Amino acid sequence: MKFKLLAQSVLIGAGLLMVGLTPAQSQTREESQGMVLLRGLPTLDTNHSIAIVELDPESDQFGELLSEVEQPDIQHPLHHLYYSPNGRLYSTGLDPSCSLAEIGLSHDSGGTPVIEGFTCLDTQGQIVGEDIMWATSNGQEYMFVTFMGGTGGDDGGSVGVFDTQTNEVVKIIEARKSQVGEGEPYIMYPHGISAFDDRMVVTSTIHPDMTTGVGNVLTIIDLNTLEPIQNIVVENEKPLDFPSSPVEVLFARPDMHADIEPAILANTMFGFETWKIPYDAGSKTFGEAEVIYSGVANETAVPLEFYGTEDELFISHGLPGVVKRYELAALPELVSSGPDIVADPGAHHMIFFTSASGRDLIAVQNNLLNLGNAADDDPTDVDFIADLNAHTITIHDLETGERIAEVNFKESYNKGVDNVEGLFGSGFVHHH
Amino acid sequence: MLRVFLTAAVAVMVAATAWVFWDRARGSTATPIAGFSAPFVFGRFAVPPDNPLTEEAFALGRHLFYDPILSGNNQVSCATCHMQALAFTDGLAKSPALSGGELEFSSMSLINLLWGQERFFWDGRATSLEAQALMPIQHPDEMDQDLDALITELQASRDYRRMFRKAYGEVSAENVARALSTFMRMLISTDSKYDRFLRGEVRLTAQEEHGRKLFMAHPDTKVSLRGGNCIDCHSQFLTSGFRDALDGFSNNGLDSDDDLPDGLMAVTGNPAHKGFFKVPTLRNIAVTAPYMHDGRFETLEEVMDHYNDGIVVSDTLSPLILEADNAPEAGQNTVGLRMTPGEVQSIIAFLNTLTDEGFLTNTQFSNPFEGDG
Known part of the structure; x- marks a missing residue:
């Protein structure tokens, strides 16, 4: 029996449709999946791990760990995740044996993302990795990593410069306060990092043991020489009677938005403030540092991260657990673009994505340091931090801030959540 | 003894027949x-x-x-x-x-x-x-x-x-x-020089790296950014067209409105899609000449010449191509990227890093009726 060509094609097409040979629209959407670093809680007998979690409340798999690799042999967990411009995934780490790692990702034959494992990198003795950024020095791109413990000691701290291809250390930028001359620029407990043109800025936060010392300055590094050239003090109010502890920093710059006048923005963890330091790119000089947001006046504390979308800047405040939002084009001034996004205590890292139905969402990870709680008889409890660990990721409507859902990692997995990053292809525009 | 042998033989035959039917x-x-x-x-x-x-x-x-x-x-x-x-x-x-x-x-x-x-x-x-x-x-x-x-x-x-x-x-x-x-x-195909570069296994030459950067950049004279504009249609890693909706189709300025073929419009019926064709992968592009949907260009140099100053304007021409110009002040009567000859050669050098010899000779993909396949 023969059909004409057209009739055959129609029948075959109908047959293919009947047996479901259409593109697999039911397959998982990666846009809404998050990479998370989970911390085993000592009293709950769990291991640290890297995992992929579904964060779309519209998904049947919402809150499920789709892939997980545990770290049973490492005492302290991995800390912060960053993708390189070439799509390689790195994590800083708190354990001296793994202060920086590269994480392997792939897809299996069904298209499911899989964490293959991680490789700890040689940091030449630099410990307590914090933030990573990729920047250019004399035309060559490098991976810059802040190590809050540096190579050790009471005033340690370094910026590691790594070859982007081989992951080998090219240079350790170090300048101990105890060793440089009076008034000379130093680097101590660096955490936040950002750059514009040939100027890089790192913060001086706190000694990793959280008792030895606390910083209150920014350090400017000349990317031509890879040497520190200036300290800028960012300290005003002392609501905790500690030094200000600048933590995350953002070099606001025109390539983020054409209307932006270059300036450094810095959050002080213990000063509860956001600072602005104007930058004159012509003369390569910084203006006077000034407070542009006061946590004391606004009843917020522990400002942490800067994240940006195409038109807004978001700043997380650990207490009471909110994310404030500002007009990106108005930077370096902080002009509100909408009401606060009310998350949970410890509001910290965030990602942006769309739900299956196309709703724009923001997911906020709510843990400061993910230490345990005294109520659990947890030996890692630190008094002022214990109230900053909700162990949740809350999901909100990006436009209205409405809280839609939450994943409580302590309840579901007996773990805390230390960091969240969008799986490749989602996430953010600017992140520091 | 013979009876035992025959019984065993019958049992084997029954089992074999049953296995064949079951299989x-x-x-x-x-x-x-x-x-x-x-x-x-x-x-x-x-x-x-x-x-x-x-x-x-x-x-x-x-x-x-x-x-x-x-x-x-x-x-x-x-x-x-x-x-x-x-x-x-x-x-x-x-x-x-x-x-x-x-x-x-x-x-x-x-x-x-x-x-x-x-x-x-x-x-x-x-x-x-x-x-x-x-x-x-x-x-x-x-x-x-x-x-x-x-x-x-x-x-x-x-x-x-x-x-x-x-x-x-x-x-x-x-x-x-x-x-x-x-x-x-x-x-x-996952083992071209570009793939190995992405995995951190090799370095690109200075010319290839220059080409890679040009490939990835949309020119912006306001910030002195020179670019080949390739990434606007060819994605960063796959180098193919984008997945979402019909983003993977484009009119890349080959023909005037008078000569513009239907392309995607023949499928969608939408006049806005006239002259749109699928953006192909650039993987192994060095061995896939001639180029374009109708094979009109014999070499990569001819392709680059087209994008550099041979763009033909039509109603549905991609605006990303129309506005991509490294020297708009030149005031010429042509539309194109206006890159230097060195920049063009750098992009071609980068395109050559997309050749995956292992893919082209992989015996798993070869003719199974020949050799030991």
Whole structure:
């Protein structure tokens, strides 16, 4: 029996449709999946791990760990995740044996993302990795990593410069306060990092043991020489009677938005403030540092991260657990673009994505340091931090801030959540 | 003693016969592709739930791909126009038509089809690989095969009956489509110099790196950024068109409105899609000449000349191409990137890093009817 060509094609097409040979629209959407670093809680007998979690409340798999690799042999967990411009995934780490790692990702034959494992990198003795950024020095791109413990000691701290291809250390930028001359620029407990043109800025936060010392300055590094050239003090109010502890920093710059006048923005963890330091790119000089947001006046504390979308800047405040939002084009001034996004205590890292139905969402990870709680008889409890660990990721409507859902990692997995990053292809525009 | 021997022999024959019937009756015994691992940077992909990637489907699809039994005259196989050494193209501007003359479009390369735009053919007329696979078989100027006749021929082959049974259970047109799709989905190129660069295994030369940066940049004279504008249509890692909606189709300025072919408009009926063609992958582009949907350019230099100052303006020309200009102050009467000759050569040097010799010679993708395949 023969059909004409057209009739055959129609029948075959109908047959293919009947047996479901259409593109697999039911397959998982990666846009809404998050990479998370989970911390085993000592009293709950769990291991640290890297995992992929579904964060779309519209998904049947919402809150499920789709892939997980545990770290049973490492005492302290991995800390912060960053993708390189070439799509390689790195994590800083708190354990001296793994202060920086590269994480392997792939897809299996069904298209499911899989964490293959991680490789700890040689940091030449630099410990307590914090933030990573990729920047250019004399035309060559490098991976810059802040190590809050540096190579050790009471005033340690370094910026590691790594070859982007081989992951080998090219240079350790170090300048101990105890060793440089009076008034000379130093680097101590660096955490936040950002750059514009040939100027890089790192913060001086706190000694990793959280008792030895606390910083209150920014350090400017000349990317031509890879040497520190200036300290800028960012300290005003002392609501905790500690030094200000600048933590995350953002070099606001025109390539983020054409209307932006270059300036450094810095959050002080213990000063509860956001600072602005104007930058004159012509003369390569910084203006006077000034407070542009006061946590004391606004009843917020522990400002942490800067994240940006195409038109807004978001700043997380650990207490009471909110994310404030500002007009990106108005930077370096902080002009509100909408009401606060009310998350949970410890509001910290965030990602942006769309739900299956196309709703724009923001997911906020709510843990400061993910230490345990005294109520659990947890030996890692630190008094002022214990109230900053909700162990949740809350999901909100990006436009209205409405809280839609939450994943409580302590309840579901007996773990805390230390960091969240969008799986490749989602996430953010600017992140520091 | 003889009785025992006969009893044993009968028992063996009964068991063997039972096994044969059981084996034939039990249907597919397909197993997932062993050791499959796809680069994460290529992004997500979707495989139809009822056509998972299996060893048996791949083996069947590979045989079908290279077998001229798929054509009406038993002389044309898929591989006739899709040769592995040429990244599954045929080196011709347009392939010869069975009825004489030539086909409408150039033969497309078959690389990394798991990712990117989910419409196939230059004009996007197939919305899945399974739908695509049967179209050339039936096309009177390509393979001119009657599907009923094909199934009859395949059922007459003990080898094919066995392969279909293992892969899918039965010989059918739908399963021909599934098997060919699986083979094409597995044509994955991940070991070019660019891939090894992305994995941190090698460095690019200064010229290749310059070309890579130009490839990835949309020119912006306000911030002195020079660019080749390639990434606006060819994604960063796959170098193919984008997946979402119809973003993987574009009018890249080849013809004026008077001469503009229908392209995607022939499928969608939307005049805004006139002259739109599928953005192809640039993987192994150095071996897939001639270029464009009609093979009008013989060399990569000619392609770059087109983008540099040969853009033909039409109503549906991509605005990303129209506005991409490294020297707008030059005031010339042409539209194009206006890059320097050195910049053009750098982009071509980068394009040459996309050649994956291992892919082009991988025996798993070669003709199973030749050699030890």
